[in-house]
Amino acid sequence: MNGFISRGFTGKRRAPDELADRLPPGQYREDGFPVLTAGPTPTVPTSEWRFRIDGMVAEPREWTWEEFGELPFEDVPCDIHCVTKWSKLGTSFRGVSLDPLFEAAEPLDAYTMVFSYGGYTTNLAIEDLTDGKAWVVTDHEGEPLPREHGGPARLLVPHLYFWKSAKWIAGIRVTDHDEPGFWEANGYHNRGDPWREERYWTD
Amino acid sequence: MDRLTPDVMTPVELRAPGRWQIGRVTRIKPETPRVKSFRIELPMWMPHLPGQHYDVRLTAPDGYQAQRSYSIASSPLDEGEIELTIDRLDDGEVSPYFHDIVEEGDQVELRGPFASYFVWRGEEPVLLAGGGSGVVPLMAMLRHRRRTMPDLPMRLVYSVRTAADVIYADELGDEAVLTFTREPPDGWSGHAGRIDRQLVEEALEPMATAFICGSNAFVETASQLLLDAGVEPGRVRTERFGPTGVPAPSA
Numbered sequence: 001m002n003g004f005i006s007r008g009f010t011g012k013r014r015a016p017d018e019l020a021d022r023l024p025p026g027q028y029r030e031d032g033f034p035v036l037t038a039g040p041t042p043t044v045p046t047s048e049w050r051f052r053i054d055g056m057v058a059e060p061r062e063w064t065w066e067e068f069g070e071l072p073f074e075d076v077p078c079d080i081h082c083v084t085k086w087s088k089l090g091t092s093f094r095g096v097s098l099d100p101l102f103e104a105a106e107p108l109d110a111y112t113m114v115f116s117y118g119g120y121t122t123n124l125a126i127e128d129l130t131d132g133k134a135w136v137v138t139d140h141e142g143e144p145l146p147r148e149h150g151g152p153a154r155l156l157v158p159h160l161y162f163w164k165s166a167k168w169i170a171g172i173r174v175t176d177h178d179e180p181g182f183w184e185a186n187g188y189h190n191r192g193d194p195w196r197e198e199r200y201w202t203d
Numbered sequence: 204m205d206r207l208t209p210d211v212m213t214p215v216e217l218r219a220p221g222r223w224q225i226g227r228v229t230r231i232k233p234e235t236p237r238v239k240s241f242r243i244e245l246p247m248w249m250p251h252l253p254g255q256h257y258d259v260r261l262t263a264p265d266g267y268q269a270q271r272s273y274s275i276a277s278s279p280l281d282e283g284e285i286e287l288t289i290d291r292l293d294d295g296e297v298s299p300y301f302h303d304i305v306e307e308g309d310q311v312e313l314r315g316p317f318a319s320y321f322v323w324r325g326e327e328p329v330l331l332a333g334g335g336s337g338v339v340p341l342m343a344m345l346r347h348r349r350r351t352m353p354d355l356p357m358r359l360v361y362s363v364r365t366a367a368d369v370i371y372a373d374e375l376g377d378e379a380v381l382t383f384t385r386e387p388p389d390g391w392s393g394h395a396g397r398i399d400r401q402l403v404e405e406a407l408e409p410m411a412t413a414f415i416c417g418s419n420a421f422v423e424t425a426s427q428l429l430l431d432a433g434v435e436p437g438r439v440r441t442e443r444f445g446p447t448g449v450p451a452p453s454a
Contacts, residue, residue, distance in 0.1 A: 004225055004312050006261040008304040011269060013296040026260075026270040028296065035419040036443050038320055040426040040436055085270050119437070148419070186320040199258075200317055202221030 022079055022089055024194035030086035033140075035148045038182065042118035042168050046152050051136060055113075055173035058106035062171075065152070068136075071096045076135055078158035080165070081194040093145075093156050095137030098129050098172075109176040114155055117168040122181035123190070124157065124164060126174070133159055136169060161192035161199070222247060223260065223314045229284065231307055234370045238336060239302055240276060240288040243311060250279040253343035254322035254414065257287065257315030261297055271297040274340035274416075275316060276371075278347040285315075288370060290336040321414065321442045323347070328356035328408040332398065332425045334417025335363060340442065341416060342371055345378065358406040362398050362421060366391075380406050403428045416442040 014020075015029045023029060046065040054060040063071070075094050081087045107126055114122050128134065135156045138145055145151035150167025157164045163183045184190050189198040197203060230242040256272045277286035291302040305311065323329065323344040331341040338361055348357050359379040363369050366388040369381070382394035382402055394402050398421070413434060415425045422441045429439050 004262055004310070005264055006300070006311065007309055009261045009263050009269075009300055011261075011263045011267040011296065012299075013269065014267060026268065028269060034444075037422075037441065039441055040430055040439055041423060084272060148423075183320070187318040200221050 019089060023087055024081055025197045026199075027081055027085055027087040027194065030088055033088060033091075033149065034082070034084075034086065036082070036084065037148075037167070038120070039118065041148055042116075043147065044117045044152055044168055049152055050171075051153065051169065052171035053101060053105040053107075053174070054171065055175055056107065056109040057174050058108060059104070061101070061105045068096065068138075068153075072100065073138075074135075076137065076156060076158075078156070080158055080162050083161040083163060083188060083192065083194075083199050087194075092141055093135065093137035094139035094142075095135040095153070095156060097132060098134045098136065099132065101136070102126075102130060105174075107174040109174050111175045111178045113173045113175060113179060113181060114164075114166045115170050115173065116166045117170050120166055120168070120182050122164050122166050123179055123184055124160075125178070125191075128157060128160060128164075128191075129172075133157065159193070161189075161194050163188065164192055221314055221317075223312055225310050225312055226285075228305055228307055228309045228311060231305070234288065234372075235368050237291045237302075238288060238368075238370050239291075240286050241301065241305065242277075242284055242286050243313070244284045245313075248283045248285070249316070250282075251275050251285070251316035251343075252319060252322035252324065253278065253347045254340045255316035255318055255343075256340070257285065257313045258317065259287075259297060259311060259313045261300055262312065269296045271295075272317070274343070276339050276342045276346075278343060278350055280347065280350050288336065288339045288342070321416070321440050323414065325352070325355075326412040327352075328411045329358070330403075330407055330411045330413045330429070331357065331359040332403075332413065332415040332417075332429075333359065333361050334398075334421030334425070335368070336370060337415075337417030337421065337442070337444065338370055339416075341414060342374075344414065346374075356408055358408075360398060360402055360406050360425075362417070398425050398428065400428055400431070403432055407432055407434070410438075412438045412440070414440050414442075417444065419443045 049065045052062040077092045079089045110126050137156045138153045155166045155169045224247045226243040226245045229244050232240040256274045260270045262268050273287040275285050276288040289298050289301045292298045333341045361381050364385040387395045422443045
């Protein structure tokens with residue numbers, strides 16, 4: 001962009017050509033699934049787990065683990081992109097699309113704050129959570145989601161940087177205005193589109 | 204945020220975090236066989252908070268680029284420059300470049316400082332717990348405290364494999380409690396083995412704010428020990444290494 005070349009750098013972790021177009025700018029391919037969390041890992045027994053949609057909705061809704069299990073699950077093959085530069089290509093989750101959940105609660109406004117057990121929050125526009133773009137997932141690659149990756153249930157929004165895919169999800173509050181969540185208040189971008197490299201506030 | 208894109212703001216403020224700039228490496232200090240510290244002079248330097256990081260970007264002649272984040276090890280009182288301490292990861296792309304290619308006088312492209320959660324803003328007392336190169340952002344806190352508030356209670360619990368793996372060995376004083384997980388030095392009468400309750404209790408003061416940085420396993424163990432010792436979860440801030448050994452946010 002500015003013509004700067006790093007003396008002696010050739011690049012030894014280049015993605016193969018067939019995968020290169022699946023890597024957003026500044027990302028590299030990682031085969032593992034690193035754990036990154038801002039605080040201690042919460043423990044949420046499924047007997048106590050609840051998922052709710054409230055705030056500016058026609059009908060606030062809450063599901064227990066058993067009730068949630070009755071909802072239509074689907075497999076979600078996807079690529080995920082972490083703002084710390086790694087991307088995991090060709091992974092899969094299993095969960096419930098937010099579309100039927102929002103249909104049940106009927107949002108009346110355009111913004112949301114997602115909240116988690118342990119206190120984590122992240123903000124998303126309704127339009128980033130609807131039309132088959134977001135799920136509450138309970139399984140990863142055929143196994144129950146491990147606690148360190150957000151089990152029993154996490155949000156999955158693969159088209160945005162992965163901090164938006166809140167671990168240990170407890171609910172979604174629909175609001176009439178946009179407000180920064182945890183990382184969004186601590187220097188990270190408000191929306192986080194990896195294809196536009198929206199990593200930090202000033203991007 | 205789109206309203207604030209740098210292209211629009213350029214004439215107003217050049218010293219904004221987030222602008223790529225070309226720094227110059229002024230000094231390279233080997234810390235251990237696999238860790239080196241790099242002093243980098245920045246044309247658009249701005250003060251950071253201890254615990255923040257910079258992004259580094261390497262560009263090959265054909266335009267291929269690689270980016271990674273590295274914690275700042277220096278105090279923001281070092282005006283005009285920062286220190287990045289980099290652990291060499293054999294299968295990495297950026298850290299071997301720094302270790303094997305970069306020499307004093309070389310230029311590197313970087314931007315920062317970023318993120319404002321794992322930062323020390325003067326809280327006290329403070330307990331720092333670092334595993335391996337997780338000590339790097341904690342060192343920024345220790346160094347800054349020494350120069351600004353030397354009497355402020357701040358202890359460091361530092362877990363390393365062997366004596367040869369101790370980063371900043373010549374700078375660690377009474378505030379540091381070390382434990383050697385693989386092989387303590389000859390004649391060592393201090394702690395050995397993984398971080399445990401005794402070690403935490405020795406360093407912990409009531410109502411302390413804790414900063415823990417290291418591998419996921421280290422952070423899990425250390426944060427659980429602190430919770431068991433009665434520290435509120437809200438006072439325990441953690442950073443876990445990503446796959447490239449650099450600390451960063453949730454995934």
